[in-house]
Amino acid sequence: MAARTLLQFFHWYYPEGGKLWAEVAQKAQGLAQMGVTDVWLPPAYKGASGGSSVGYDTYDLFDLGEFDQKGAVATKYGDRAGLEAATKALSGAGLRVIHDVVFNHKMGADEKERVAVHRVNPEDRTQIEEDAFEADAYTKFTFPGRAGQHSQFIWDVKCFAGVDCIENPDEQGVFRLVNEYGDGEWNEEVDDELGNFDYLMGADVEFRNKAVYEELKYWGRWLAEQLPVQGFRLDAAKHIPAWFFRDWVGHMRETVDSELFVVAEYWKPDMEALRQYLDLVDKQLMLFDVALLHHFHEASRAGADYDLRTIFDGTLVAEEPDHAVTVVGNHDTQPLQALEAPVESWFQPLAYALVLLRTGGVPCVFYPDLYGAQYSDAGGDGGEYQITIEPVPCLPKLIEARQRFAHGEQTDIFDEACSIAFIRHGTAEHPGCVVLLSNGDEAGKVVELGPDHAGAAFRDFLGHCEEEIHADEEGRVTLRVNGGSVSVWVRSDAL
Structure with missing residues (x-):
């Protein structure tokens, strides 16, 4: 079996217009010949912003570009037929299909509900005001465009733990919904940033609700009946209780594929926190090596002042190589994104050599580094920026070298x-x-x-x-x- 080489086949600013699935199908054979073994696709289901959604504003997990919802039938990447053709082409080329899963929150609710909430200190989420009050919140998802096909589950206030926007009174912030789970507290086994990092955005999913828990397991089984599924990338793992992913991944391995490849986005460089998380999930999955990416970023800025002998110090691949996915960039770290930490172009070949040609870890190649990208967006200073990412010149040769010589x-x-x-x-x-x-x-x-x-x-x-x-x-x-x-x-x- 060839050494596993993962390709993230998208970036945050991939053009709209439903072109991605067609590009995946077109390039599948060439990727296999180059030495790629696994392709990580973007979230394939309908987001709240419809045909322009990158996919992380999850609206309907069961709408794979099939129903007229949120102003479009197709997603940003194409319609369901295109998705089916893309995954079939990947499988036909012998490539494994890795799906991006966003379970943490839902956005774009279809109806408001009258709910009871507690105000929460956004800087310390453990500080929850004692007195609850009534307000309107967007917490009901009925998916009228889908009309019960694939799943008849209706999401309402019982399915969520918190929101960030209420009406009547009109306020924005962090609000803990009053529900029957957790005695008014947030989920445990989440990251301790801001006291408790359960809440991230939108309508925060309540995993302690058994009906929700079963629906998400059902969705995983359903997806594997619709499309090739050889693995998952799990979004926002810092905000989701570890026990949920421990159980969910175990269930997917029992019912879908015992060899599923699973990597969770627990975006933290702290080895102690990563070790604790791996223990909580019974070491059933892999994590991105954030510390190594930060080292690459720093080394590329420092030039000859950086001591290359220290490049692996305190990294996941050095300390837990069987659980490390190594990256040189991704959709969150590319220029103008929230976790921006780009690796300067001169150092990218060195960084890719260090992840592709060594033992330990699974390397993940980023789409713009292979194919280039051009886009514009506002920066943190409010200014508009034009970004051009050139392909890393020797990257195809390094991917080939991994299969031919990294033995x-x-x-x-x-x-x-x-x-x-x-x-x-x-x-x-x-x-x-x-x-x-x-x-x-x-x-x-x-x-x-x-x-x-x-x-x-x-x-x-x-x-x-x-x-x-x-x-x-x-x-x-x-x-x-x-x-x-x-x-x-x-x-x-x-x-």
Whole structure:
């Protein structure tokens, strides 16, 4: 089985107009040939903003671009037929389909209800005012356009724990809905940011309601009957009780596929918090390596002042490699987004080499880094910005190199602050490689490969260094890397 390589096939500013599903279908075969094994699709169901929704303002999980709701039949990415064709093309190319799941909240309710609420201190969600009062809130979802097809479940105030907007009186803030669950407290087993991070936005789903819990399990089984499903990316995990995902993922593995790939968005660099979360979910899933992404961002800004020997310190892939999904960017960290932490273009090839060619972790490639992107939006300062993201020039070759050469045991040569290297020693069946990186000047390394490589010739698979270099009779070879660059040295006879 090929080493798992995940591609996030969208970004926040992907153009509207229903083009994405068609592009997925068109590119599926080429991605498989390149070395991608898994494709993470954006939320496929109807959002509150209809045909312009990126998908994280969940309205109707059962509307996959099939019903006239929120002003459109198709989603931003296309209609249900296009989605079916895209996932069929991925499966036909031997690629696994990973679905994005947004369970935390619902938005765009169809009706208001008269509810009772407590005001909450938004800076400390554990401070909930004792006295409740009545107000109108958008908490009823009847999905009139779908008219009961696929599911007849109606969401109402009993299905939610909180809202951020009420009417009569008109207020915005954080409000704890009065319901029969949790004795007026928020869910436990959520992140402790702001005291309790249960509430994020919209109508906050109440997972302690058994009917809600069963409906979300039903939806997972239903989705797998409609489309290929080999995995899930779980949105907003910091805000959802860990026990829910522990049970939900377990149920999906029992009923859908015991080998499901699951990665949760628990966006935090703190290893202690991540370890606690993994324990709470019985280590059934993977998490994004936020600390490593932050290191890439910092290294790309600091240039030769960054000590490359420390790049993996305190990272998930170093400490829990079986539970790490490594990223160089995603839809939340791209320029003009909330968690903006872009990796400068010169360092992107180094970062991708560090996630694609080493042992441990599952690397995730970001769509604009493979195909480029252009968009405009307002920045935090209110100014309008035009953004162009160029494709990372050697990224297809690095993805190919992962499948062809990233084999066998690993030896690190982290001996200099501005230049590091690592050896993948290969196996009896598959060749290895030697990867050199520099964030300063041109550098060289004397690499001891052993008598099996006596007299062997080596070339840089990326073509950044053009010469052929020969090992001596003891299998010792001096390899080099250009300044601010990466080279992947492989035996010439493996090419």
